Amino acid sequence: MSEILMKATALEKRYGGLRAVSGVSIDVHRDEVHAVIGPNGAGKSTLVNLLSGDVPVTDGAIMLRDRDITALAPHRRAMAGVGRSYQKTTIFADSTVFENVRLAAQAHGGQPLRLFRPVSTDGNVNARAEAALDEVGLSARRDTVARFMSHGEQRQLEVAMVLATEPKVILLDEPLAGMGHAEAARMIEIIRRLKDGRAVLLVEHDMDAVFALADRLTVMADGQVIASGDPAYVRAHPAVRAAYLGPEQEIAA
Numbered sequence: 001m002s003e004i005l006m007k008a009t010a011l012e013k014r015y016g017g018l019r020a021v022s023g024v025s026i027d028v029h030r031d032e033v034h035a036v037i038g039p040n041g042a043g044k045s046t047l048v049n050l051l052s053g054d055v056p057v058t059d060g061a062i063m064l065r066d067r068d069i070t071a072l073a074p075h076r077r078a079m080a081g082v083g084r085s086y087q088k089t090t091i092f093a094d095s096t097v098f099e100n101v102r103l104a105a106q107a108h109g110g111q112p113l114r115l116f117r118p119v120s121t122d123g124n125v126n127a128r129a130e131a132a133l134d135e136v137g138l139s140a141r142r143d144t145v146a147r148f149m150s151h152g153e154q155r156q157l158e159v160a161m162v163l164a165t166e167p168k169v170i171l172l173d174e175p176l177a178g179m180g181h182a183e184a185a186r187m188i189e190i191i192r193r194l195k196d197g198r199a200v201l202l203v204e205h206d207m208d209a210v211f212a213l214a215d216r217l218t219v220m221a222d223g224q225v226i227a228s229g230d231p232a233y234v235r236a237h238p239a240v241r242a243a244y245l246g247p248e249q250e251i252a253a
């Protein structure tokens with residue numbers, strides 16, 4: 001079995017009396033896509049926010065390999081190797097594709113922005129930006145101003161900006177949201193390649209995409225894990241059918 005890069009244990013997030021996430025433990029393995037599914041309000045986005053540090057845990061622990069990152073702020077987790085996309089909100093619409101990715105790479109440099117050195121001469125940052133664009137297939141669009149790209153391309157750009165930070169674990173919250181069929185198919189291929197040497201945690205409602213991509217699946221309902229395992233196991237799990245889909249329905253192949 002491949003190495004566990006991120007391990008969360010007994011995560012708890014309470015909002016007043018509401019347990020948005022309760023007793024959730026999850027392992028994310030190198031070279032795997034671990035998909036988290038469940039009905040609306042199950043706690044999937046909250047889980048991603050806990051793993052990225054955007055929301056502090058009420059209880060529980062998050063390890064990145066052997067490092068306890070539970071108390072680290074989001075940017076410190078990013079430096080430690082946790083990447084997450086933020087649904088277009090981080091894109092500078094008036095900057096080019098390359099400038100956006102270069103800024104992401106530079107912000108991750110571990111040093112203050114190098115104000116006295118033109119970024120265009122920073123070979124390492126530029127190389128990381130080029131590699132990230134190449135990985136999502138946007139190299140040919142590098143000089144396009146972001147606002148003129150399609151929704152799907154902007155989501156690809158978001159992924160490139162994450163890759164420019166050289167993450168070991170990538171958290172993707174509904175990366176296919178709002179995409180047409182062709183755009184979704186392209187993004188599925190990108191995500192399939194992302195796991196190479198990394199670990200990917202994917203929250204997604206598109207079940208075709210989930211079953212096309214997932215090496216491992218965790219199903220949540222009411223803030224808790226109701227089943228976790230390989231896709232065939234989860235697909236056949238009675239509690240999943242009952243709680244997630246209703247007893248009469250099948251999970252689409």
Ligand SMILES: Nc1ncnc2c1ncn2[C@@H]1O[C@H](COP(=O)(O)OP(=O)(O)OP(=O)(O)O)[C@@H](O)[C@H]1O
Nearest residue numbers: 015018019020038039040041042043044045046047
């Ligand atoms: N900041 C918050 N304050 C109070 N309650 C919250 C907050 N964030 C989430 N919740 C509640 O926590 C529960 C889980 O929400 P969450 O968004 O994590 O579910 P989800 O599985 O991602 O749903 P969806 O599939 O609709 O995105 C919901 O009942 C939601 O209303």
